[in-house]
Amino acid sequence: MTPQKDGGEVTLYVAEQVDPGYERQFEVWARSILDAATAHPGTLGTGLLPPADPAEPWHLLLHFRDGDAYRAWQHSPVRAACLAAAQGHHMEVARRELLGMEGWFASTAAAARSRPAPRWKMAAASTVAIAPLTLGANLYLTPHLDALPVAARSLLLAPVISVLMTYAALPLATRLLRRWLFPAAAVATAAPPRERTWPAVGGTAD
Structure with missing residues (x-):
């Protein structure tokens, strides 16, 4: 591809x-x-x-x-x-x-x-990951930013939520929901391994 x-x-x-x-x-x-x-x-x-x-x-x-x-x-x-x-x-x-x-x-x-998870499953997992972040931001951060305009509050909160989503919440949600997101991988892990060779593409690594 x-x-x-x-x-x-x-x-x-x-x-x-x-x-x-x-x-x-x-x-x-x-x-x-x-x-x-x-x-x-x-x-x-x-x-x-x-x-x-x-x-x-x-x-x-x-x-x-x-x-x-x-x-x-x-x-x-x-x-x-x-x-x-x-x-x-x-x-x-x-x-x-x-x-x-x-x-x-x-x-x-x-x-x-x-195989990639269906988009509706990815959307559901993303919701699971982002819901506690937005709730926490509204409970603990927004009250301290009331004096700022709405646009300024949004610009401050967006990178915080984005970083936490990318590096913490989404990886954790993916691990917790991995059997639901990737059932084929779970079955393959449970089954006895079979020797299989994949052709390399474009070099030995990366």
């Missing part, structure tokens, strides 16, 4: 299978390439999800402002240098580009590797 130029935010998800005994070496390399991506223009954030079981892959998440920023990272000399510095002992086994709201829900390994 190739993100459209005006398709909004893009989240890149990559799964890497690491040879036993090389986990620390891979983690150092993975964090170096994620740090490089974080410093790249248009990157909104990155994440590294270690496996719950040693036999499972590691998961890398890179969140970009739009398709142009994503493509700029893919073709950047910095990314090429990071890939060239890889020492081996790990192999890309899955890659997905998640567009728009789908990327918000990729904060867990189960969410990232499963």
